[in-house]
Every structure is written in C-alpha cells, then in structure tokens.
Amino acid sequence: MFSLVYTFNTGHATLIGQSTKKCIAYAVKSKRCKICQNAKTKGVPARKHTCSNNWSASAKSMEPAVACEMLQGLMYEGRQVHIQLM
Numbered sequence: 576m577f578s579l580v581y582t583f584n585t586g587h588a589t590l591i592g593q594s595t596k597k598c599i600a601y602a603v604k605s606k607r608c609k610i611c612q613n614a615k616t617k618g619v620p621a622r623k624h625t626c627s628n629n630w631s632a633s634a635k636s637m638e639p640a641v642a643c644e645m646l647q648g649l650m651y652e653g654r655q656v657h658i659q660l661m
C-alpha cells in the first residue's frame with residue numbers, strides 16, 4: 576500500500592499562456608516565516624518585516640488554492656480563460 580503525505584511548507588504555481596507560452600501569473604503560499612519562527616523560539620516579538628507566512632490550512636490544499644487564485648486574478652482583470660490543464 577502506498578500513500579502520499581503532504582508535509583511541504585510551501586506551494587508554488589505558475590500559469591502559462593497558451594498562445595504566448597510564457598508565464599502569465601505565479602503564486603507562492605508558505606506556512607513558515609523564519610523571522611517569526613526565530614522570534615517565537617526566543618520568546619520575543621518579531622521585528623517588523625514582510626512576513627512570508629500566508630497560509631495556515633493544510634499543505635495539500637496549497638496548490639489548488641493558488642491555481643484558483645491565479646485564475647480568478649486573470650478573470651478579474653477581464654482576461655478570458657479557455658482551457659485549464661493541471
């Protein structure tokens with residue numbers, strides 16, 4: 576029996592345009608931030624920073640979420656999405 580275990584702390588995705596064959600959108604989700612983690616370990620407040628922690632749900636749900644986020648962003652900009660391959 577084989578089972579997949581999702582233990583990744585980041586999820587990355589890019590969207591490639593069908594006609595241009597170029598990257599038209601990308602997104603990254605992360606469950607960790609080194610600065611926040613270090614501050615927590617030391618028991619002090621984290622210094623002011625651009626926190627990379629932007630995901631708190633399961634790692635398994637990161638990539639579908641970023642795919643939806645990118646497609647919704649394109650549709651919000653008024654672009655048409657014809658084909659989706661994942």
Ligand SMILES: [Zn+2]
Nearest residue numbers: 608611626627
């Ligand atoms: Zn942080």
